[in-house]
Amino acid sequence: MSQDKPVTIVNALNAALTDAMADDDTVLVIGEDVGDPEGGGVVGVTAGLSTRFGDHRCRSTPISEQAIMGAAIGASLIGFKPVAEIMLMNFTAVAMDMIVNHAAKLRYMSGGQTSVPIVIRCMTGAGLSTGGQHSDFVEAWFAHTAGMKVVAPSTTEDAYGLIRSAIDDPDPVLVIENTPNYGAKGPAPVAGHRVPIGKAAIRSEGSDVTIVAYSRTAMEAVAALPAMTEAGISAEVIDLRSIQPWDEEAVLASVAKTGRCLVVHEAVTPFGPGAEIAAVVQERLFGKLKAPVMRFGAPFNPVPFSKSLEDAHIPKAARIAERAIAMVKG
């Protein structure tokens, strides 16, 4: 990919898969419609792979998510590094057994004799009026599963770097791609770039409040900066990038400095990822906080279809700013 002009997240993901397959013969790609005869993926993330690397290495599958995951798991047990696409995050539900009872556990249950170095890619996110069964963020299910890792890039470079790291990783990694964010542009990633799993990125430094977010909400938090600055508050925005494991060190260091923490995610609030972060922060920084750790997730309802409701469902910049300002100004 040329370094000089901006690329989309789709381009970055495609480059990551292309480079990984070029660098390592054991990398495979499977999923519904991923092959070029089927258009190289419904949004083109896998375009060109089957043509360049052959149908045997990039292969479209029946609509059989359990079989897709099983194929990936089995091949990974004997030295392959399959990247399996489960088109939308909600569809992980039809392959849940393969993911949580098998991929995540085979290393442990075999006493370390086998391992499952697979990547599961999926897209999700409200904002495109796709309604209740195509928009959910359910990363908490997998973050709560020992043996799984979960990452959620929000920039072109992280998209590239996290896919590469996920493929390198010796364990199953779920990569969450944000559908409304697919067309967002950013710098073309350097070939071979890696983003370590478990390392957050500080998107903006600040002193009054730490905003912890990821995927789309990380971008929304950045978009909220001007309003916060205008209100006279200085926010530090941390893009977690990895949810399991998450970068406790970076978050704790930041909150130790600011004294305040607002966790933002598009998953519903109750029993969501923000709860874990709040639980750890209040424990580790007890007595050092200026305010309780606050959470701003989606309200506790399925994702609505109607635009008016869908907009209100997503934690967006304006309301992130409001909440952060309220935390600082009391």
Add this chain to the structure above:
Amino acid sequence: MSQDKPVTIVNALNAALTDAMADDDTVLVIGEDVGDPEGGGVVGVTAGLSTRFGDHRCRSTPISEQAIMGAAIGASLIGFKPVAEIMLMNFTAVAMDMIVNHAAKLRYMSGGQTSVPIVIRCMTGAGLSTGGQHSDFVEAWFAHTAGMKVVAPSTTEDAYGLIRSAIDDPDPVLVIENTPNYGAKGPAPVAGHRVPIGKAAIRSEGSDVTIVAYSRTAMEAVAALPAMTEAGISAEVIDLRSIQPWDEEAVLASVAKTGRCLVVHEAVTPFGPGAEIAAVVQERLFGKLKAPVMRFGAPFNPVPFSKSLEDAHIPKAARIAERAIAMVKG
């Protein structure tokens, strides 16, 4: 059921199902091996139902958890109140789509035109050497799903009362039964008894620390009382009974009094139910706590088979006492 001699949890569950079916013709029971020709359930929870109420109302199914859930959902849409057994909690993974994408969402997605008043019963719990795929507590997945309710009785009366309330309830309720606890004895429930969903029980009053637990760990917390008393600390034990919704009011009132909160559950700690409780307590009682909210869940690994490891995996009385004492004595 006679009132004068103690009964087991299995007896109480059986009585609840029997009474519910006797009281209401629309109550149905389905699942693998639930009929009397198949022994009335693998541990006898459904014994006698098919004989008394007919094969059409209590019916054994193929090993097809998606079909089981679909049958329950469909019948519930037109006025039935099916109780579907998914034998072990881990097997919810093979029916996850039906539960989270359909049962939980149909009311909302239909704009309130339809509803899914089903009960999903499952058993789980470490302690019987059944290993990594038969022991997990994954209530957090469902508690994080808008539209679902989740309860987990630990006594005979709660087992009866929560099943009855779950059947009455207009929405899908997941009932978690603890396998190692099935034989535990307690008072015979009064016929018709109900335990409101969302109401906790205070198992022991105390002033130094609030221990919040449910299912087996609630019993372990009670068993930890003598050691704590001996160490000179006074613990209030709250058995949540309901996890979604959980009794914030009771927990907050107790922690407001004791100033300390230890949440105990058998699910793994990271991103577990304890995180939600910690997040809410630290927010609502900010500045009023004498110690951070602490969590004691299972370590972040699949459930091991070997007895030595399995014992160490479960939060048991002795270690609950240790942790509570450490919180109070510093």
Add this chain to the structure above:
Amino acid sequence: MTNAYIPDGPTQLAMFRKMALLKINDEKTRRAISTGRLVMSFYSYRGQEVIPSALAVNLRDTDYLCTIYRGIHDMLAKGMPLKDLWAEVAGRMDGTCKGKGGPMHLTYPAKGIMVTTGIVGSSMPIANGLGWGAQLQGRDDVSVATFGDGAANIGAFHESLNLAAVWKLPVVFVCQNNRYSEHTAYSTVTPIERISDRAAAYGIPGIHVDGNDPVAMYAAAAEAIARARAGEGPTLIEAITFRFNGHVFGDPAGYIPKEELQTAMAADPYPRYRAKLIAESLATEAELAEIEADCEAQIEEAIAFALNSPFPGLEELSSDVYGAAA
């Protein structure tokens, strides 16, 4: 397939009326999206109008339907009112789901339209439950699950047909085989020529039918529905058809070979059936044109109604998640 079920003249006309409504509604929907009047994911069913029309003339309001994202044809044929439908896909408060469900989750219990799902395969397990409920209530109503050719490869298909067979449920499984699942051609992902042959795996009848031939499709539907009503259990119907547009609005469908598409469109069942009715003197050109004009007018009225309906207020965001406890 038996010849016992032959649609009479009025029934043939009734099927046409439904087909016209469906076809014109599809065209109007695509136009509404391309002109910016509406924002929605639309899974065009143009080319597949015969199947639901032939089913619906054999169904009652008290029969149940579970359909899928590509299911507006199924719903309209089953009796979903146009206004409720359009207001829903426009995300408005007068929509059948108050705008909360949208085009993939339309529900209309008064006409037995119980579930519309966006998860491939999931119409089937729930249709079983509806059929089971009807069976338990001693009714002779039936439950219909529609789904695509791609859905015949997912686990829920297998579990559902097996349970329906074992419990002899009054369910009709209708596979609308439009030869593609998203961008994937049938033979790439299915190792047998006929999905209807899978019925044998459950010991139930399988019917392979030209889903673009209204008379043949009528017979298949009537036979399967009669069997279900009679308590003789489920049937799997595979109705062969074609999807004239991309998978979802905006998909140019480059993966369909040009010749294949041209052949299919040349055999468009709508004009064919229209001509047949006239040729067989079941209707005059003028009568059919009037039906079409009427459909057009009704749809325009529904669109206008929908676009005038208010968006749901924020109080709708977190309501209807749970019911009021008893």
Add this chain to the structure above:
Amino acid sequence: MTNAYIPDGPTQLAMFRKMALLKINDEKTRRAISTGRLVMSFYSYRGQEVIPSALAVNLRDTDYLCTIYRGIHDMLAKGMPLKDLWAEVAGRMDGTCKGKGGPMHLTYPAKGIMVTTGIVGSSMPIANGLGWGAQLQGRDDVSVATFGDGAANIGAFHESLNLAAVWKLPVVFVCQNNRYSEHTAYSTVTPIERISDRAAAYGIPGIHVDGNDPVAMYAAAAEAIARARAGEGPTLIEAITFRFNGHVFGDPAGYIPKEELQTAMAADPYPRYRAKLIAESLATEAELAEIEADCEAQIEEAIAFALNSPFPGLEELSSDVYGAAA
């Protein structure tokens, strides 16, 4: 079934040797539990010894096996060493999984025993992946998934056979039809007489065989394995057998009609095959007795070894959850 595959004398004896090991191991396991030497969930396979023995004499160490909770017979036949097995089911550090997997999750890659699962149906999707891997590597090794009759009704079965057929994977699907799934009789939950007939739903060969007849089972296994090795794709074998004990140790199996059980036990394949080998002069009574005594001794040695092995230390509790990052 073809007659092309007939086991020669040494092969017939090799099968007997495996059957003897399996049978005696099952008996010893039940005894170890009932006498309190061991605590474990044990899913007895007594009565089902022929199937894995006939498979295994056709398999290489580099062929793969995915089996289930009722799978110790499958593993032993495939070559799992007795000491590693017994130490594992005793939860000891010398167990093949360091005691962390236990009887439902034994794994032994050196003999191709890759996955043992406790989730009904899940052996099949993963066996596909192993076969796919071998196919990609250009090897002629095969992958075997074993499962029960009950598992043939779950979604994973359908998805797995379909994918294997479409991708022509070198996988042999072996349904050990022991007529019961837990407490449920076959016909209560399966609407057809032969699960092997389901092969037609995927356009692959289905073999129905008496899984208690070593010679017939050998032929079925050899044929299916040869087909897979030759790149001709998957086969579904339904091997009819019977489970002589309850579902899990402690289950009195009251749901099995007495006469059915008696008939099955009267046809116990073990003594039948033993007598046949002697009758056909393939072995003498003394030779077979020696094999049995040898198995018995080996098993006793393994039990003693296992019970002397240490329990895993607490450092094992949370290790092996993740690998070391590259």
